[in-house]
Amino acid sequence: MFGEPDYPEEIRLTHRYLDLRRETLHKNMILRSQVIASLRRRMLEQGFTEYQTPILTASSPEGARDFLVPSRIHPGEFYALPQAPQQFKQLLMVSGFDRYFQIAPCFRDEDARADRSPGEFYQLDIEMSFVTQEDVFNAIEPVMAGVFEEFANWEGKGRKVPDGAFPRIPYAEAMAKYGSDKPDLRNPIELADVSEFFEDDSKTGFGIFAKIIGGGGRVIAIPAPKAAAEKSRKFFDELDKWAKKEMQAPGLGYARLKEADGGGVDSQDPVLKNFEPAHLAALLEKLGLGAGDGIFFSAGKKSDAYKLAGAARTKVGEELNLIEDGVFRLCWIVDFPMYEYDEDNKKVDFSHNPFSMPQGGMEALLAADTEEKQLDLKAFQYDIVCNGVELSSGAIRNHSPELMLKAFELAGYGPDVVEAEFGGMLNAFRYGAPPHGGIAPGVDRIVMLLADAENIRDVTLFPMNQQARDLMMQAPSPVDEKQLKELHIRLAPQMKS
């Protein structure tokens, strides 16, 4: 096999067949195949059956942008490639099948990211009938834990998967503790809302935070254990700069804790400098911090403050080398909110998936007669997260037409809109639908984690580049006039070369 010289991405992708002769890539592709074989075997062992669903299908009104395929036989009409077999798998349950799975190709016309191919990806698509959330967890957890255990020591990497059930973390708790709904549990830092300590600036001598809290904002602390002892002032200033530059935040406050002259702990940094000693002691007790430790503070509107705090938690954890090595920490995030407040349109709207089953069913929807109560409603919706990577999203579906119409009504959509957009599904449900639910772990991301790959291209045989071009096959590319004519397509003048 070839060595691994460092060529520009463009050259590598143009001659991918040569690039693939690299030992690492060769091994990664074998791993990918083995992971898929393992997933399939584990699903079959769990009593699931694999079914194929169409690739040429209809454009779906929700979700991301579709890839369209023009119809030759029906001028002016288009197929769409499936963003996911979501409707098909639910209709399979209505058809009387049970325990479906498929290693399903999914297509979305989205921009590329390091962990997302432009255009296409594979998911282990799963759906089950007559199930509660617990049943889905019980069916999938052994599959996921099993595949991570099986390949933990791939290439002698010696990684571990902790024993026992995946921790289940309610969404609200994840946001409060980690500032993220995909927390990296290898990072021991936990955030804390310390607003109560800053409300009264007569005790703190620090008016900025009191003013933010007075305006409805929050102050979130990010503990930085031993940072004051081990890092210079520059470390703290750099993080403040990072917050301003990378996060477009007003800044990240900080305080370094040291032994006070008369015993105890104090800080000479502005945020804590003028705290009453007893007040400071209470704050540090809450955070479990002492001399030698550091604290960062993210302040602002609640959502902004947590967003910055979550990112800072990761950054501080990495810089202080706190991220646990050689372990896959998988968890469930559960109890996602059904609705969220849409700031742009000043109304309540679906926060994730409108087709998830609201917890408490019709009773809960009927009882939610104020915006506040609506925002408290939770869905039977769940994610699997591993080391800060969202592997999978799933839900118990709303299979009742009445309940679905009511759920849309709360988000301000009338029955006419729902019937027009989702009439097909609603009608199917009217012919006798079993309660059902499922999940869809991303195959590419599982392989990336197991291969320790930074980029999805390292676990994909023939990937496109960041600009969504396949440089080897030269796709996309212009086509013959004759082909366009057959498809009843005429290009807009500026498109012609």
Add this chain to the structure above:
Amino acid sequence: MHAYRSHTCGELRKSHVGETVKLSGWLHRRRDHGGVMFIDLRDHYGLTQIVFNPGSPGFGTVERLRAESVITLEGKVVARDESLVNPNLATGEPSSRKPPSCRCRCLVSRTTRKRSA
């Protein structure tokens, strides 16, 4: 007990006789025999015969349901008379090598979905 089922519709055998079970599925067929109502309940895995005696809870509800409604039932598993064993039904076979005969006598506990057409 589980919200929807303790067993599938293809699962009950003679060894289950006496157990209280919960089944979910589609109302495949319904027959009336002088006050006793029989239902074939169907799911992905098979068919199970359900017996409603007059006065069984839910009798009236199920009597009005249309075919292909999705229902959940709770009841006690009873053996079939040898003369009534249905050789075409996995859950209705007599010999011990093949699945033994049984009949699931059920009380309707709830209806999860009704065909509203």
